Amino acid sequence: MPAERSATAQPTGRFQPPDVRRRQILDATAGLLLDDGYEALTVSKVAARAGVAKGTVYLYFDSKQELLAALQAEMWDRMLQQPAALLAQPGLTWTERLDGLVAAWIAAEQDHHELYHRLFHEPGGAAGEEPMTAARDLLVTLLAEGHRAGEFDVPDPELTADFLTHAYTGPCHHTKTGADITTAVQALFRRVVAAHPTGHA
Amino acid sequence: MPAERSATAQPTGRFQPPDVRRRQILDATAGLLLDDGYEALTVSKVAARAGVAKGTVYLYFDSKQELLAALQAEMWDRMLQQPAALLAQPGLTWTERLDGLVAAWIAAEQDHHELYHRLFHEPGGAAGEEPMTAARDLLVTLLAEGHRAGEFDVPDPELTADFLTHAYTGPCHHTKTGADITTAVQALFRRVVAAHPTGHA
Amino acid sequence: MPAERSATAQPTGRFQPPDVRRRQILDATAGLLLDDGYEALTVSKVAARAGVAKGTVYLYFDSKQELLAALQAEMWDRMLQQPAALLAQPGLTWTERLDGLVAAWIAAEQDHHELYHRLFHEPGGAAGEEPMTAARDLLVTLLAEGHRAGEFDVPDPELTADFLTHAYTGPCHHTKTGADITTAVQALFRRVVAAHPTGHA
Amino acid sequence: MPAERSATAQPTGRFQPPDVRRRQILDATAGLLLDDGYEALTVSKVAARAGVAKGTVYLYFDSKQELLAALQAEMWDRMLQQPAALLAQPGLTWTERLDGLVAAWIAAEQDHHELYHRLFHEPGGAAGEEPMTAARDLLVTLLAEGHRAGEFDVPDPELTADFLTHAYTGPCHHTKTGADITTAVQALFRRVVAAHPTGHA
DNA sequence: AATGAATGAGGCTTCATTCAT
DNA sequence: GATGAATGAAGCCTCATTCAT
Structure with a gap:
């Protein structure tokens, strides 16, 4: 599975400054919330949509x-x-x-x-x-x-x-x-x- | 854990008329919702609070x-x-x-x-x-x-x-x-x- | 032998001689097996199809x-x-x-x-x-x-x-x-x- | 950790190449099938025998x-x-x-x-x-x-x-x-x- | 004899989180 | 900094079986 970037494909740079990464993750979360609702929100999906690995999410936020x-x-x-x-x-x-x-x-x-x-x-x-x-x-x-x-x-x-x-x-x-x-x-x-x-x- | 009957101690009878059981389960659900919120609600807790087995909940409601x-x-x-x-x-x-x-x-x-x-x-x-x-x-x-x-x-x-x-x-x-x-x-x-x-x- | 009357409908006598009851239950089981397969077979369904209560099945057979x-x-x-x-x-x-x-x-x-x-x-x-x-x-x-x-x-x-x-x-x-x-x-x-x-x- | 690794002790490495893991899981399944039969097969047992966590099985197979x-x-x-x-x-x-x-x-x-x-x-x-x-x-x-x-x-x-x-x-x-x-x-x-x-x- | 409400162990599956690379 | 395979607790639900009526 290559990643599930669908809508709003994030600016894919292998390395991004922290601010950008943080933004990407927040935007991905917002997008998912809008598309699928609160109950369907998972960290996996956030990571996929943000174009980062799951672990990376936890580099920027301590928890879901x-x-x-x-x-x-x-x-x-x-x-x-x-x-x-x-x-x-x-x-x-x-x-x-x-x-x-x-x-x-x-x-x-x-x-x-x-x-x-x-x-x-x-x-x-x-x-x-x-x-x-x-x-x-x-x-x-x-x-x-x-x-x-x-x-x-x-x-x-x-x-x-x-x-x-x-x-x-x-x-x-x-x-x-x-x-x-x-x-x-x-x-x-x-x-x-x-x-x-x-x-x- | 001995059971979590707290508020509104439910009428403890092994067999209850359907209406009563249904009420007990609904009340337990409402109580839990009030106490712990939506996300914390589990069927197990509902059953415990209603004073019935988990399976009994599914006798009265097809799903959570x-x-x-x-x-x-x-x-x-x-x-x-x-x-x-x-x-x-x-x-x-x-x-x-x-x-x-x-x-x-x-x-x-x-x-x-x-x-x-x-x-x-x-x-x-x-x-x-x-x-x-x-x-x-x-x-x-x-x-x-x-x-x-x-x-x-x-x-x-x-x-x-x-x-x-x-x-x-x-x-x-x-x-x-x-x-x-x-x-x-x-x-x-x-x-x-x-x-x-x-x-x- | 009447055998497989599909839904419900076994010769509904409230009380049946043991032989008949036994037959009804076996026929119901066979019918269910034919219709839905082995994995889908439950005692509940057998009882329902045989036109008896679940407990009655256990009066005639010690276990599934x-x-x-x-x-x-x-x-x-x-x-x-x-x-x-x-x-x-x-x-x-x-x-x-x-x-x-x-x-x-x-x-x-x-x-x-x-x-x-x-x-x-x-x-x-x-x-x-x-x-x-x-x-x-x-x-x-x-x-x-x-x-x-x-x-x-x-x-x-x-x-x-x-x-x-x-x-x-x-x-x-x-x-x-x-x-x-x-x-x-x-x-x-x-x-x-x-x-x-x-x-x- | 109790773990039930019995026969065919699997190569114990925390991380394994996907092929190996997949093999381990398939082998564990086959072994269990042989030992205990189809009805006794549970994902839990498969995981235990393969030497992985239950969730890992679902990383390689979408369902049982x-x-x-x-x-x-x-x-x-x-x-x-x-x-x-x-x-x-x-x-x-x-x-x-x-x-x-x-x-x-x-x-x-x-x-x-x-x-x-x-x-x-x-x-x-x-x-x-x-x-x-x-x-x-x-x-x-x-x-x-x-x-x-x-x-x-x-x-x-x-x-x-x-x-x-x-x-x-x-x-x-x-x-x-x-x-x-x-x-x-x-x-x-x-x-x-x-x-x-x-x-x- | 018959009932069927009740039980509860146990199955499958999900997912937040960790950690070795 | 990044990764993603691995984890395992915890959730929902099923169903064989029991037992008071």
């Missing part, structure tokens, strides 16, 4: 779990970077910041679509919860600040953040064309936090 | 997958029965119906807490998606009807249902005391569907 | 092996009875006796066709050899007597019997229509034992 | 069935090679060719004695029949050609081949000492095909 944890960490990083910048950026209304966060999350979700979903499996027990908490905390801050500024009406930022954090994933999963979900979801978010559902008069 | 599917089906049944009744019940405002559905879902969720979450794993491929769709469809109907009645303002019932279906699980997971989440989540749901973001006058 | 041994014994009995009679019957040439034996064996074989073949498995180690030896001994006697009478030329009756005992099964297996194999095989047998390979003189 | 199929294929190869050469070899009488074939088959049989018999079991359904057919076809050709050449008198080569193919195994099984069976069986074969046992006149 660590490999998955690393992939998960990467994903959350991507989901947190841009939104965190938005918070710090001055001169924006809180609503604009919220819209930006929604847009970023949906973009990340759409990029990795199923991958994110598949990683929701328990790749090491509670390990998976940690980065998600970071995302939630970001939103908690956003909501609390917006509330304090009088722009939002969010009596319980924590609960609301939990609510919204899960909410937006729903529409993401049920869409094929990455249409204009973003706008629609942003609208829903605004409804949830709106200061005066009421006009005034 | 069917066992999980049965558990899942039961869960979804519980989540759909009461809400479906609400829809049919006359003399209620749509908001009351929505509140009822939220209450029912949260109750179900709280009852089974993680179990629901754990079962979200792929216990038999896409089979698990089917009943979730049923839940969503129920909500879609509710939203669409409420909208047509002028009581809600939900331009896109499908998307909104997806949004809400996922949203309410967030607060559920992050709460230890089953406090008054229900009220809070109901309020959030109302905000999302509210006919007049505008007040009254 | 004994059940198979009994079936085998029956088969050999059928193959030995008529030929043994031929030997004793006076006023026949040895060639006629040989022809009769061939005809009887082929008939038995054709009746049970695969069954015989399937039972060739090791249903209890060397247990299966015993009755076959009886068949061989019969032929040995026939050949030796015919030789002594000058009608045959069989220097080594034992070896020749072994030879012929296996030989006739070949044509049996490779025939669909129970055509006139008998005549052809009888001719081959005669060639093997013929007193004067030489014609007449 | 494939392992047995491989062993069977090897056996038939050995039984067909030399006889096939005889057919092609010029300058031989057909009787000489027939004698050669008998000798080769008996030799193969004697080498592997029971192994051949044991493999006759259904190790993979009808797959096992295929190579046996090849042996038969070889003989059919031999008989037909000899008949056409006027050296044999074989009205029905197919039936006769079936007859002889099974016949020779009889004497093989019932002999401990590999005495001079060959000569005796060759003589029997000749009787069966003899053109004119007769002179004529």
